[in-house]
């Protein structure tokens with residue numbers, strides 16, 4: 001281990017109350033909102049299938065042209081209480097919202113720029129309305145903030161000249177000022193979700209990323225900061241050059257999940273996955289037919305998988321430019337609510353159990369009560385799930401959460417193995433599907449992976 005000045009600040013999981021609350025929340029709502037919602041993935045009459053909040057990049061729109069969208073920012077249907085109520089009913093315990101995405105538009109009246117809501121036709125302080133409404137219903141609020149900024153003249157992708165150096169110094173001051181402003185204006189904020197930190201300019205400023213972390217914690221003790229903010233002395237990100245996690249939790253799982261086979265290391269630290277409902281749309285896109293849209297059961301499996309590996313999950317919505325939520329997202333939140341009303345006790349404060357992973361689904365252990373839950377997603381044709389317990393541990397009873405007065409039959413399978421019999425037949429026999437495979441190795445190529 002080499003000694004680092006700007007590397008990891010501590011090892012293991014933070015045990016203070018604020019972090020314990022983050023860990024118990026488990027299920028959160030991600031909100032991506034900004035000027036990009038106005039074009040909604042369409043520019044000059046052309047639909048771009050890529051992520052809608054990146055349209056400025058896909059359609060190669062010059063910043064000064066993109067900035068004119070500010071004149072159309074008029075979310076006159078926006079109702080923070082309605083959003084907060086829907087989120088509360090759905091069972092989200094925390095919420096993370098974009099204060100400023102890569103486009104640079106600020107959803108609060110900032111003293112440090114006029115590229116903000118204060119300079120738009122509708123001057124509503126979106127951050128203020130949201131943090132008040134969500135805090136009032138007991139949902140913790142976190143702020144997403146993009147360090148990368150396509151609008152600000154002093155942003156640099158790399159530092160290659162004295163001019164770059166001076167510009168980036170100004171940019172660092174701009175960011176420090178805005179972050180201070182956000183905490184001072186909205187003191188209930190619980191933490192920051194930084195994005196847009198993969199470029200060389202940030203990697204060469206590991207010291208600054210540590211200073212941001214320290215500044216936020218001095219402004220508000222207990223503040224929580226994600227690993228994606230951080231670069232160390234040598235530009236190593238998320239994990240320092242000694243492979244130690246930086247920040248308070250790992251935030252590398254964007255539209256992907258750790259594997260139970262290869263990645264159980266994640267169970268030794270705090271981490272959070274973030275997920276889109278379409279394959280890759282964070283901001284509002286007017287045409288969701290451009291990709292697969294996850295069903296509610298797929299979203300519930302993402303949530304379960306994350307908690308079963310000791311992590312949190314943020315499920316994203318991309319509100320419309322008028323401030324309303326699209327029907328598919330309202331339906332999804334309603335269906336999550338219906339499932340969480342019955343099964344939320346298995347998710348909240350849930351954690352990794354460590355028993356042998358079974359194909360039928362996931363185990364979750366409650367961090368506080370030590371109750372054990374089996375969450376079945378893949379019903380075996382045998383109609384029985386196998387539970388293999390560690391030496392000396394046996395299963396006494398099995399009660400479905402949707403009716404705990406019911407007892408499921410348990411039968412011996414072998415040493416430290418039982419069958420739990422499932423109530424209704426799903427498949428009577430193995431269900432065989434014939435596949436026709438194309439391409440040299442049969443792969444169709446993968447969607448862009450996110451830079452994290």
Ligand SMILES: COc1ccc([C@@H]2N[C@@H](C)[C@@H](O)[C@H]2O)cc1
Nearest residue numbers: 051053195274282449450451452
């Ligand atoms: C291609 O690499 C990226 C990098 C960042 C993103 C942003 N991170 C997500 C949380 C969204 O904000 C997305 O725009 C997406 C793709």
